[in-house]
Amino acid sequence: MANKEVKKSADALGTATPREDPLADTRSLISQEIPHGVNRRSFLMRSAVGGAAAVMTGCSVSPEEKTAKAVATLPAPAAVTAPPLALDLHVVMKEKGPILTTVDEFYKVGPGPSSSHTIGPMRITYDFYQRATQLPADKLATATKLQVNLFGSLSATGKGHGTERAALAGLVGKEPATVDPKFLDSLRDKPDQVFPVKLGDKTINVSLKDVIYDATKGDFKHPNTMTVKLLAGSDVLLEQEYYSVGGGFIEWKGYTPPKKNPPKYPFATMKELRAHAESNKTTMAKIMLANEMSISGKSEAEVYAFTDKIINAMVATVKSGLSMSEDDVLPGPIKLHSKAATVYKRAMDDKFESDRGIGAISAFALAASEENGRGHLVITAPTGGSAGVMPALVYGLVEVRKVPLQKVREGMLAAAAVGYLCKHHATLSAAEGGCQAEIGVASSMAAALTATAFDADSHVVENAAESALEHHLGMTCDPVAGYVQVPCIERCAFGAVKAWTAYAIASNEIASRHRIDFDATVLALAQTAKEMNSKYKETSEAGLALSVVLC
Numbered sequence: 001m002a003n004k005e006v007k008k009s010a011d012a013l014g015t016a017t018p019r020e021d022p023l024a025d026t027r028s029l030i031s032q033e034i035p036h037g038v039n040r041r042s043f044l045m046r047s048a049v050g051g052a053a054a055v056m057t058g059c060s061v062s063p064e065e066k067t068a069k070a071v072a073t074l075p076a077p078a079a080v081t082a083p084p085l086a087l088d089l090h091v092v093m094k095e096k097g098p099i100l101t102t103v104d105e106f107y108k109v110g111p112g113p114s115s116s117h118t119i120g121p122m123r124i125t126y127d128f129y130q131r132a133t134q135l136p137a138d139k140l141a142t143a144t145k146l147q148v149n150l151f152g153s154l155s156a157t158g159k160g161h162g163t164e165r166a167a168l169a170g171l172v173g174k175e176p177a178t179v180d181p182k183f184l185d186s187l188r189d190k191p192d193q194v195f196p197v198k199l200g201d202k203t204i205n206v207s208l209k210d211v212i213y214d215a216t217k218g219d220f221k222h223p224n225t226m227t228v229k230l231l232a233g234s235d236v237l238l239e240q241e242y243y244s245v246g247g248g249f250i251e252w253k254g255y256t257p258p259k260k261n262p263p264k265y266p267f268a269t270m271k272e273l274r275a276h277a278e279s280n281k282t283t284m285a286k287i288m289l290a291n292e293m294s295i296s297g298k299s300e301a302e303v304y305a306f307t308d309k310i311i312n313a314m315v316a317t318v319k320s321g322l323s324m325s326e327d328d329v330l331p332g333p334i335k336l337h338s339k340a341a342t343v344y345k346r347a348m349d350d351k352f353e354s355d356r357g358i359g360a361i362s363a364f365a366l367a368a369s370e371e372n373g374r375g376h377l378v379i380t381a382p383t384g385g386s387a388g389v390m391p392a393l394v395y396g397l398v399e400v401r402k403v404p405l406q407k408v409r410e411g412m413l414a415a416a417a418v419g420y421l422c423k424h425h426a427t428l429s430a431a432e433g434g435c436q437a438e439i440g441v442a443s444s445m446a447a448a449l450t451a452t453a454f455d456a457d458s459h460v461v462e463n464a465a466e467s468a469l470e471h472h473l474g475m476t477c478d479p480v481a482g483y484v485q486v487p488c489i490e491r492c493a494f495g496a497v498k499a500w501t502a503y504a505i506a507s508n509e510i511a512s513r514h515r516i517d518f519d520a521t522v523l524a525l526a527q528t529a530k531e532m533n534s535k536y537k538e539t540s541e542a543g544l545a546l547s548v549v550l551c
């Protein structure tokens with residue numbers, strides 16, 4: 001019965017105030033302001049119960065009285081609604097102040113399959129090798145051995161990632177961006193090879209036996225911890241504890257970020273970045289370019305020369321993956337057949353254009369991700385495991401849609417901003433945050449890339465990035481047999497398609513009505529990372545890694 005009818009029948013009965021109908025219009029109830037510090041759901045329930053009781057007892061209660069009664073029966077509000085993140089947690093923002101990361105630190109070319117388990121360890125042992133060469137000649141003359149110990153996730157899943165081969169390659173002076181993947185393949189095929197390492201006048205022989213898979217559990221500062229030592233018999237000449245913190249970034253005990261020039265437009269949140277863009281009537285990509293130039297001291301041409309190199313490398317990795325034989329089998333015990341070429345060919349035969357589009361994006365992502373699984377060169381965007389996501393969209397924009405290069409360059413800068421913010425406030429490491437930190441961030445970056453390349457305004461770029469990240473929250477990391485293949489390769493395809501979906505939604509909705517802001521979702525990423533069971537953080541101890549039995 002509608003309120004008006006209730007009133008009419010009450011009047012007919014000569015009743016001054018009608019009884020409330022509990023099924024009547026509740027808008028007055030809902031539109032009441034929720035008192036400060038009160039949980040909305042509890043308040044509404046108690047308020048409704050109060051109203052129903054009034055109907056049953058025949059007592060009329062005004063909305064204000066209902067509010068007072070509902071509040072009086074509520075339990076005392078909790079002092080803090082969201083638990084603070086533990087300060088000793090790595091995923092808590094460690095770097096105070098504005099973001100100072102630059103594109104050449106962020107997008108790294110190196111061998112797959114994992115930026116934290118191959119590129120990071122290779123950079124670490126290369127760094128140690130450089131430090132060791134600085135020791136006095138008399139010390140170096142006594143050196144007998146180089147030794148690498150892998151701990152935590154590096155030890156738990158390093159074998160599947162080829163971490164020992166990457167670590168040895170760095171020790172013998174190979175760098176991730178220029179190493180020939182065939183060198184790493186040769187270490188796999190002939191594991192007994194011995195290499196001379198020259199330190200001053202001294203030459204030390206090293207082999208895979210010098211890389212030790214050590215404790216998987218312990219009180220490590222970071223889940224991806226390793227030590228490198230130069231020994232003279234049992235005496236330690238030089239020792240350094242390192243951390244491969246995700247995305248190929250490395251740190252070490254006592255690490256302090258390098259001093260850099262201040263950015264032209266300082267920002268530490270998406271809100272601040274977007275505010276710079278809007279107040280300067282420009283795009284986020286242009287703000288990023290100005291910051292890149294002021295932090296690194298590079299010219300615009302130099303910044304774009306680097307983004308071009310990365311765009312070309314991404315296109316090349318997709319092309320290379322698509323060119324692989326449909327009968328190719330990826331290395332490792334899963335015996336996974338590559339399928340990028342098959343999916344692409346068959347998708348092109350689909351009747352509907354939309355099906356062809358989704359099939360093609362998936363195939364591009366599979367292609368780049370399978371290259372990662374082969375240990376070939378990939379680009380961290382932000383990581384090796386997620387190395388199929390951004391290249392899929394870049395390839396689609398450059399090779400299929402023929403978007404002007406300048407737009408794709410700007411997209412790369414906007415995508416980098418998304419990656420920086422996730423690194424700054426949460427993590428890019430699956431060992432800390434599960435797959436949401438890899439594929440989730442990659443998808444979010446790819447959504448920002450796409451929106452920027454299609455000239456969307458800053459609000460749409462933020463919304464697209466937010467949406468893609470939001471729908472990866474909670475995603476665990478459970479690579480089967482410790483190999484970055486299942487679920488990783490298909491997951492890249494899903495990340496790429498979700499990036500496109502996020503762009504499609506963001507560019508078609510009314511931007512100002514998007515209710516979740518990017519910064520809140522990054523906080524949710526950090527919080528979820530903190531509370532995720534460690535079994536689901538690149539340890540291959542749970543999830544698919546447990547349920548899939550290889551035969």
Ligand code: SF4
Nearest residue numbers: 385430435438477488
């Ligand atoms: S499951 Fe995700 S995070 Fe884990 S290795 Fe695979 S791609 Fe990386």
